[in-house]
Amino acid sequence: MTASQSTSTTDGEALTRAENAIQAGNPKQALDILGPLPPSDAVHLAKGRAFFRSAQYAQAAIELEAASKPFGGHAITALIEEAASLRRRADLLLLIKECRRLSPQDTRLLDAYGTILMHLGRFDEADVAFRDSLRRRPNEKGTLNLLVMNLTEQGRFDEALSIMADLRRKHPEDWKIGCNTAAILNNIGRLQEAANVYRETIPLAPQEPALRLNHSIAMLKSGRMAQGWTEHEWRFGVPGHTNLPKDTLLPNISPTLNLQGKRVLVTQEEGLGDTLMYLRYIPALARTGAVVHIWGSSTLADLCRRVEGVAVVQHGGEAPAFDYHCPFISLPRAFSATPDAMGAPVPYLTADPGKASQWKKSLKADRNLRVGLVWAGGARPENTGAQMVDRQRSMPLAALAPLADVEGVTFYSLQKDDAALQCLDFPAPLVDFMPQCLDMDDTAALVSCLDLIISVDTSMVHLAGALGKPVIMMDRFNNCWRWLHEREDSPWYPQMRIVRQTRFREWSDVVTRVKALLEDAVQAQ
Incomplete structure (x- = not known):
């Protein structure tokens, strides 16, 4: 090894130790570790991150x-997600000011400034920053x-789509533009137009996982379930999904697949609602003769143990031995060609x-109609993506005030986390x-003793629905694929009634319709 190679190795080890210290x-x-190192982009970036974490914004800006x-x-831009993980997005505005x-x-700093403002929900200010940059x-x-994203966050979909159409004309070879256009169309329920754009865009990058994943969501929302589930497997090419080997992923269930005595590890992949929704496939998996081993979250462990066919429930620890593995979200694909x-x-x-x-x-x-309320998701x-979705699906409890006028009802909060602090806002x-x-x-036991659940789109609708309880779900305008399009019912939960926004981020008409349904429920009691 030459002296330069030895120095390079030593510097790399020092950078690793510095990164470990930052993460700790x-x-x-x-900064003490980085101080003696010769200047490089990596060293400057690491110093900038360390100074940011120390709230030394002027020094961070220099680095x-x-x-x-x-x-x-x-x-x-390397600090945007890091600051989000630290719940310090607003502090980035101070850093950008110094930069x-x-x-x-x-202009790249204007783009970063607008991005942070958008993440903070300050859309008008973000709009000014992006247009100044342009x-x-x-x-x-x-x-x-970025401007298009900010427009969609405000429900200004026509403006956003106009910009995307212009971009597609100027850059017909760019699959990302087509993908984003189709995603907007799909979100607002223009499903056929979305399908047409995907049809034109996929040949530009047929092996691109993000494009194919978005396409799968459009297929599922339009009710093309069997094709959609197969396409949804492209998500494994996108970071954040299973790390288990693809060659042991559970194949599609068929008469020729022998699972007798085979251990199938079923893993949690995304939110609690997804797991609750797809637990419905566990009895069928057990009937194949498979030994079903669920590896999920502690909060769902006891519920999972009572699902028909479960052999083992694990939370935490290392991956156990298995013959096949299957994330919960792949179970519908595995059973798509079966009864x-x-x-x-x-x-x-x-x-x-x-x-x-x-x-x-x-x-x-309590002889009244017992009604559980959930007004906000987690x-x-x-998590930037989750936060932006939650801003659209959640509401302040005060928005549900008209429900308090319905006589013969006792309301029970089923709300968790910070939003539960709003309980005093209900009249x-x-x-x-x-x-x-x-x-x-514990929550399932309480829900089982209530008559009706009124909730926004969060894990509670899946819990109550899977328990067979009547649910009124208050849904956002650009709804999740699983609730399909222009449907008031759900094939997943027969006792669910969906009440969807007719205007983006506007809950008043939803609450008016829910109040009428609640009055009907009292009369029917």
Whole structure:
């Protein structure tokens, strides 16, 4: 090994130690490690991140400017998701201010500034930043895409689609533009137009996982389930999905597939709602003779143990030995050509009898219609995509105030996390037993003793639906694929009624219709 190679190896090891210190929350130690290293883009970036974590924004800006080339992306973009994970998005605005003092003409900083404002929900300010950037650098694709994203966040879909159409004309070879156009069309229910754009775009990049994944969502929303589930397997090419080997992924169930005595590891891949929805396939999987081993979250463990056919439930730890593995979201694909294409009928989940009995005793004196309320999903501010969806699916509890006028109802909060602090905003008494519900199994027992659940699109609708309880789901305008399009019912949960926004982010008409349904439920009691 030459002296230069040895130095390079030593520097690389030092960078690794500095990264470990940053991740461990010790930026001062990271800076001490980085101090003696010769300047490089990687060293400057690491120093910038460490200074940011120490809230030393002027020093961080100097390092990030040194790490940035005059072309490509600005180094500050590397901090956007990191700041989100630390719940420090707003602090990036202070850092960008320092960066702009050093490079006032750099439009990339305007793009970063607009992006952070958009993530913070300050859409009008983000709009100004993006348009200022475009005045200085007209027709910049990246900035136009950011502007489109900000427009869709405001429900200005026609403006967004106009920009995308212009981009497609100018850059017909760019599959990302076609993919984004189709995704917007699909989100707002223009399904045939979305399908046409995907048909034109997929030949440009037929092996691109992100494009094929988005296409699968459009197929599923349009009800093309069998094809959609197969296409949905492209998600494994996108970061954030299973790390288990693809060659042991569960094949499609068929008469020639022998699973007798084979251990099938079923894994949680995304949110709790997905797991609750796809647990319906576990009984059919067990009937093949497979030994079903669920590896999921602790909050669902006891519920999973009572699902017909489950042999083992594991949460945490290392991957056990298995013959095949299958993420929950791949189970519909595996059963798509069988009589169990929709899984077990509802109810396929059961509440713990002992816990349910205790709640029955507690609620025995309540002769009103017992209605559970959920007005917000899990915000997950550390996850940008999840946070942006949650802003659209959630509402303030005060928006449900008209329901309080319905007589003969006792309202029970089923809300968790920070949104539960809004309980005092409801004008009628709102019983809150949720502090006593430590996991989904506890919650299921309480839900089993209620008459009706009124909820936004969150895991609660899946829990209540799988228990066979009547559900009124208040749905956002650009709804999730699983609720299909222009449907008030659901093939997944027969006792669900969907009440969808007719205007983006406008809940008043939804609440008016839900109130009428609630009055009908009281009359029918």
